[in-house]
Amino acid sequence: VMVYMAGANNLTKEIVWNINDMEYGLYEADKETRLNLHVVALCDQLNPDYDNLDGEHSTWSGTRLYEIQPGAFYETSISSNIESTLIKTASSSLGTWRTSSEQEEDMGNIETLKNFIYWARETYPYCSKQVLILWDHGAGISSTYSYTDSLNTSVRNVCVDDETEGDTDSFGTTLYIDEIQQLLETIYSEDNKLELIGFDACYMGLYEVAYEFRNVA
Numbered sequence: 001v002m003v004y005m006a007g008a009n010n011l012t013k014e015i016v017w018n019i020n021d022m023e024y025g026l027y028e029a030d031k032e033t034r035l036n037l038h039v040v041a042l043c044d045q046l047n048p049d050y051d052n053l054d055g056e057h058s059t060w061s062g063t064r065l066y067e068i069q070p071g072a073f074y075e076t077s078i079s080s081n082i083e084s085t086l087i088k089t090a091s092s093s094l095g096t097w098r099t100s101s102e103q104e105e106d107m108g109n110i111e112t113l114k115n116f117i118y119w120a121r122e123t124y125p126y127c128s129k130q131v132l133i134l135w136d137h138g139a140g141i142s143s144t145y146s147y148t149d150s151l152n153t154s155v156r157n158v159c160v161d162d163e164t165e166g167d168t169d170s171f172g173t174t175l176y177i178d179e180i181q182q183l184l185e186t187i188y189s190e191d192n193k194l195e196l197i198g199f200d201a202c203y204m205g206l207y208e209v210a211y212e213f214r215n216v217a
Contacts, residue, residue, distance in 0.1 A: 023071030062102030108173025138201030
């Protein structure tokens with residue numbers, strides 16, 4: 001399971017909570033499930049010094065790559081403790097991708113998603129079923145909640161990185177549904193599909209969105 005967590009925006013504080021949720025899910029799972037399920041997450045937070053955040057919720061500056069491990073912290077309360085394994089460097093057939101544990105990534109750049117998917121597939125080649133989850137704000141296909149509101153238009157987008165310069169003065173870079181679809185169609189096919197593609201984001205549970213990914217998932 002590949003979880004792409006674009007939290008360099010006003011969802012920064014949710015990143016660690018959701019890591020804890022995944023850890024607790026593995027903690028509650030039976031032994032066989034834990035042995036056969038691998039979850040990796042690329043997690044971006046706002047830098048603590050970023051102007052739009054008070055800093056108290058940022059656990060790190062930059063972007064972290066984790067292999068999720070079982071953790072029981074959610075039993076009592078939401079925790080800032082992370083039990084998962086921090087992966088410091090990462091490489092794939094595309095080349096060296098990460099050279100430090102908190103290397104900054106532009107989560108609104110399709111190349112970041114591409115690097116993440118290639119690395120995960122090649123690091124866990126024995127996983128016969130693959131899942132991709134995109135986590136952040138979403139704008140569906142025609143919602144008024146869009147990261148180009150200042151242009152009085154709506155776009156098909158998800159996963160915004162406020163730390164990078166984007167299409168407007170107000171928001172950062174973002175991933176568009178068509179570019180995600182085009183990327184996935186270079187990796188997956190009718191004969192080699194993702195088991196599941198999921199969006200942990202608003203406005204993405206639409207037939208029109210599902211139709212875009214019909215050939216890859």
